[in-house]
Amino acid sequence: MQLFNQKSKKTNFLPLFVIATFGLHMFTILLLMFHNSMLKRLSGKLPQSLVQLVDGRAITVDSQENLERNPETIRRFVGETMTMMFTWSEKQPPQTIWQATSQLLSGDIRRKFEAEITQGLPKNVLVNAVGNAESVLLVRQISEPEKIADGQWRLEMAANRLIFVGYNNKAGEAIPFNKKIFIRALDTQAISLPNVKNPLHSAIYRLNEARLEIYKICDINDQSCS
Numbered sequence: 001m002q003l004f005n006q007k008s009k010k011t012n013f014l015p016l017f018v019i020a021t022f023g024l025h026m027f028t029i030l031l032l033m034f035h036n037s038m039l040k041r042l043s044g045k046l047p048q049s050l051v052q053l054v055d056g057r058a059i060t061v062d063s064q065e066n067l068e069r070n071p072e073t074i075r076r077f078v079g080e081t082m083t084m085m086f087t088w089s090e091k092q093p094p095q096t097i098w099q100a101t102s103q104l105l106s107g108d109i110r111r112k113f114e115a116e117i118t119q120g121l122p123k124n125v126l127v128n129a130v131g132n133a134e135s136v137l138l139v140r141q142i143s144e145p146e147k148i149a150d151g152q153w154r155l156e157m158a159a160n161r162l163i164f165v166g167y168n169n170k171a172g173e174a175i176p177f178n179k180k181i182f183i184r185a186l187d188t189q190a191i192s193l194p195n196v197k198n199p200l201h202s203a204i205y206r207l208n209e210a211r212l213e214i215y216k217i218c219d220i221n222d223q224s225c226s
Helices: 003-042 071-085 092-103 107-118 197-208
Strands: 049-051 056-060 134-144 148-150 153-166 173-185 212-217
Touching: 056 173, 071 092, 071 134, 071 153, 071 173, 071 212, 092 107, 092 197, 134 148
Parallel strands: none
Antiparallel strands: 049 056, 134 153, 148 153, 153 173, 173 212
16 A cells, blocks of 8 residues: 555656646747847848937947938038039039939939039030139038928028139139928948049048938929928
8 A cells, every 4th residue: 555655656746747848848939939039130130320429420330220310410411412512623523523422312303403513504614624614512501400201301501602714703603502402311321432542432422321312402492392
């Protein structure tokens, strides 16, 4: 009788052992599933993200996607983009400047805005800046960006284009450039670093580190532009 009781006690541990083993296996499976989901989330993140500095400059670092931009970063991007686009000389003719700076515009407005670049220019200046012709954009004011959607802003810029043709034209011809400019954030940087070390291309690349692009430009008095 005593021998039977000892066998019965040993047998009672078997169900507990089976339940404990099953629970341990389930915990292991859940842990593996959790790790797998975390790996998928990490692999889907952008390899780089934007860090905006207090002075308006932007640098790219490893982090997560971000469509928010500091107002000063947006204003600096617009001001420097427009300044580079409308500033050329005999050494840097208009077509050379346009081919480089147009990368900062969305593809659907490049052809339309190219006509704005050549407006008011002498015909002999369009292909090459002959006759010591020069152009400078003088920015007077850039408004605070107004957020119109996630990752999209609108601002107004008041400026003058000064065109000088010949050594005797010291005052230059002023062409008003008052525009509404629409900007949107990009998930990734659109411009790759050029192989040839060119100061113009390097400046455009650094400016594009803000991961912004201009997708619409219209006259400041155009009420239908929204």
